[in-house]
């Protein structure tokens with residue numbers, strides 16, 4: 001089903017013959033051709049014709065038929081009071097939803113109520129609290145290629161804005177690969193593109209939104225930016241940054257109802273890739289920082305570290321993990337603060353308790369500035385401000401937090417204003433009174449007194465009139481239609497005084513008013529009405545005064561957020577038994593030295609996690625071998641994560657760690673771990689490898705996990721070996737390389753900086769136990785068949801596989817050759833064992849022998865052709881390993897029969 005935006009086709013056909021109300025709808029639809037327009041009719045947002053069908057389908061609401069003087073047409077509506085969940089569905093279905101609200105009071109409107117689009121809701125610019133997860137970020141981003149023809153250097157300008165908090169930043173990156181890396185880090189919900197502008201949009205989880213190319217025009221963009229920063233040319237690095245940033249801001253303005261610049265976007269930050277530890281997309285993914293796609297698991301590194309108490313802190317932690325630091329002094333500052341909080345359990349828990357009372361100041365500031373904050377929001381702001389003095393007091397004696405102490409602005413003026421002006425428990429509605437406190441405004445107090453006195457007078461009226469008239473059953477009441485009345489039952493009507501005027505006749509009684517009651521009534525309602533609207537005016541004034549302090553509120557939000565993130569690090573460190581890493585001096589090489597290191601996530605899932613040491617001098621390459629499932633990947637990731645966490649300022653899961661400040665972490669996981677994607681996975685693996693070989697430096701950490709396995713064994717090994725040699729000889733990047741290519745381990749003999757490490761396993765009978773302990777030297781057996789058996793591969797296949805191994809190692813008489821390969825790791829803890837007893841070496845020899853034998857053999861060309869055709873027809877990407885193994889076996893037997 002194609003999406004329905006703008007004017008629904010059926011409505012377009014009859015647009016000249018619709019009621020005035022629908023012609024308003026037509027006009028608004030035409031003004032928003034890319035959005036699905038929801039049109040307020042009373043308490044509902046309605047859509048018509050094809051748009052109605054779509055709303056009914058996506059939101060699962062009833063499709064009805066509306067009939068008016070011009071005919072019948074489909075209509076579907078969602079209740080405004082409960083719109084959030086429906087809007088969420090529409091946005092999830094990739095719609096931009098334009099809300100056309102009634103912008104006049106229906107009772108006051110003369111004729112048709114005026115409507116206007118007040119908000120366009122899109123995945124990247126949602127600001128409604130109900131639609132946003134607490135502590136999350138929602139960015140709309142855009143990427144513009146630099147104009148080489150214009151004398152600019154190659155590269156791309158990237159900008160992103162979070163319309164709910166006003167956070168806005170730009171950066172410039174040199175290559176397309178870097179664009180991808182930056183977008184993976186930002187994780188925008190929406191990416192703006194324009195056909196006629198040099199926008200770039202790599203595939204990703206974001207929704208692509210086509211916008212008018214004009215937004216990217218250099219002069220248009222610069223003019224827009226000038227509304228936000230004093231000197232765009234100085235603040236932003238180049239034309240592409242300006243164009244990208246101008247466009248995202250224009251789009252954010254459009255979605256907020258096009259009321260001009262967003263005041264709460266008070267600064268535009270520039271990120272420079274060189275100022276942060278760079279993580280490529282593969283690293284973000286495979287280190288499972290934010291997303292754990294592993295089977296049966298769910299926790300991410302973020303989850304383990306997240307002990308934040310507030311949404312502000314959560315967002316800050318997220319930012320820190322996405323952008324670890326490279327500035328030693330800044331890292332040490334954070335570590336000092338965490339250290340101090342680890343040492344002082346009382347302050348730590350007090351801080352955490354206090355921070356839990358902080359509301360989301362970043363979003364509050366956004367709402368205040370957009371004039372969307374209600375009285376409860378201001379009270380929430382006040383509640384947050386009121387914890388600041390105590391926060392200050394708590395951290396006053398901690399030197400490592402002196403900067404935060406100085407930055408904690410109590411915003412007393414704002415706090416006092418809100419406290420004096422806004423009722424402690426105000427209603428949601430702003431126009432029905434109860435918002436402004438007594439004694440804040442004399443005129444308001446006078447009006448409320450008049451109202452109050454009037455009501456008291458009315459309350460006393462019953463007694464007074466009973467006495468005056470002698471009618472004991474006389475009562476005073478009020479209803480919406482007739483206002484105040486005096487009710488007298490029919491039997492007493494003869495006692496009614498002359499100044500009573502009849503207002504309403506009931507079955508058993510008559511209702512009256514007196515001139516004075518009428519006068520009081522006018523007074524009461526007049527005063528109440530004026531008071532309500534005065535309250536609204538006063539509220540708006542207070543909100544405006546607060547909005548003028550947006551910068552200070554945002555600065556306070558940043559400080560509180562940082563304190564929360566630091567506190568979270570200290571809690572995670574205490575609970576997880578982490579230590580403070582020691583950073584090497586800048587001049588030292590990239591030597592990584594970890595004692596008793598652990599993987600922060602895997603250790604939480606294992607009853608007994610085995611800690612492992614790491615000692616890699618800068619530029620060292622560790623070739624890691626070992627059976628499947630023995631812990632190679634976990635080990636490599638734990639080394640990378642320990643380095644990464646240290647550079648975010650966190651303590652690390654180890655007994656001790658002395659670490660360099662890295663510039664980049666690269667990870668490449670061999671093909672078939674990400675089978676999806678269409679592109680040949682091997683091709684992708686190689687192009688990612690290319691990036692490493694171009695960009696890694698002597699301060700980079702490179703993790704290679706089974707790189708090369710997407711192609712034939714010989715080619716794979718050749719590539720793996722050449723890669724290792726290049727990294728070692730040319731790049732000097734510290735590298736961990738997990739591989740099943742045992743041939744690679746020979747490199748350790750040839751090159752000084754190449755070491756072998758292996759993971760051992762023990763075997764008893766058919767049972768393999770993994771020790772998960774890293775040891776020097778190469779592993780001797782791969783235990784692949786054992787793992788296949790443990791995974792449930794049927795016995796005939798396992799047995800056959802053993803036979804094949806046995807044949808290849810030239811020992812056909814012993815089908816349990818794998819058993820013979822007792823754990824060489826235990827008996828030969830170092831690799832360089834005698835090749836004659838090394839099954840890996842004998843397997844290689846067997847390979848050669850088999851190849852020779854095959855070469856000598858004369859096979860029937862027809863059979864060979866048939867096997868080749870069958871091989872070519874295989875759709876390997878969709879086969880299970882078991883099917884592959886069986887097919888291979890059957891192909892082999894066809895040749896064997898020859």
Ligand SMILES: Nc1ncnc2c1ncn2[C@@H]1O[C@H](COP(=O)(O)OP(=O)(O)OP(=O)(O)O)[C@@H](O)[C@H]1O
Pocket residue numbers: 602606608609610611612626627628629630631632633634635738772773
């Ligand atoms: N140090 C450890 N202590 C305890 N358990 C561990 C340890 N390391 C890994 N494990 C467990 O072993 C499992 C397999 O680890 P991992 O994926 O690292 O193995 P691998 O050698 O990389 O396997 P493959 O070669 O198949 O990719 C992990 O999911 C975890 O449950």
